[in-house]
Amino acid sequence: MRFRDEQMRILLTNDDGIHARGLFALYRRFSMKHEVFIVAPDRQRSAVGHSITLHKPIRCERIQLEGNVFGYALNGTPADCIKLAILELMDIKPDLVLSGINPGANIGFNVNYSGTVCAAREAGFYGIPAIAVSMPGDGTRYIDDAAAFVEQVAQRVLEHPICQGTVLNINIPDIPIDKIAGVRITRLETYPIEEHFERRTDPRNREYYWQGCEQQRAFSGPDTDGAALSRNYITLTPIRCDITNYDILEKLKGWQLEPRGFDGK
DSSP states (O other): OOOTTOOOEEEEEOSSOTTOHHHHHHHHHHTTTSEEEEEEESSOOTTOTTOOOOSSOOOEEEEEEETTEEEEEESSOHHHHHHHIIIIIOSSOOSEEEEEEEESOOOGGGGGTOHHHHHHHHHHHTTOOEEEEEESTTOOTTHHHHHHHHHHHHHHHHHSOOOTTEEEEEEOOSSOGGGOOEEEEOBOOOSOOOEEEEEEEOTTSOEEEEEEEOOOOOOSOTTBHHHHHHTTEEEEEEEESOOOOGGGHHHHHTTOOOOOOTTOO
16 A cells, blocks of 8 residues: 555557647646656547557657656557566656547447556556546646546555456546536446448548537446436446456356367267
């Protein structure tokens, strides 16, 4: 257990690029008391999920961000940033990884597409406590208040460690602090959202598609992240890195499967 005023070593990343406002909001808040190490994509990498770079070199450049703030910009994905930081760039593993603050909520099944959330999960693979943070909309109006709340959660995580391989996904309404209804510990929303593709034709008469979705209006229960966020609650959802469905392990063993060749022998 760590004490409240003890300095932490924090690795900060995102999926919106190293110059994103959300990343700087977290930096400003945490650098007042803690050592903050920045490793983030050199450009927008939203919705890349948990992809990693295998078939081209990963290039890393130490750049000056503002004033005396320096960070490492990668031409890779958020998960690449975590891997390279832990295995190469940092002399000592971080005490905590923060990913965000992402403009746009990351709730329900969308966490599987989110570079923000998957960067936190990558840290979880290494046994490092991690928090992913998002805000609905463009997430810019009350971003400093959001960073202050994240600091509160981070301190709790270090004082009362959660089980290894579990990361926290936080969504914070982008509204004045006195309008926030409270904090809810939630599960992921499982009700599907309405998705669609818009088919268009380019000037050379070739078809192409834009993927989109509607704002979620129906929820599977009041205890989900989507339902709570829609009522202006801050949501905090624990996400496990181990995605095994333990409930059906014994059932699958009962199938009594055997290896067989093409001819059935």
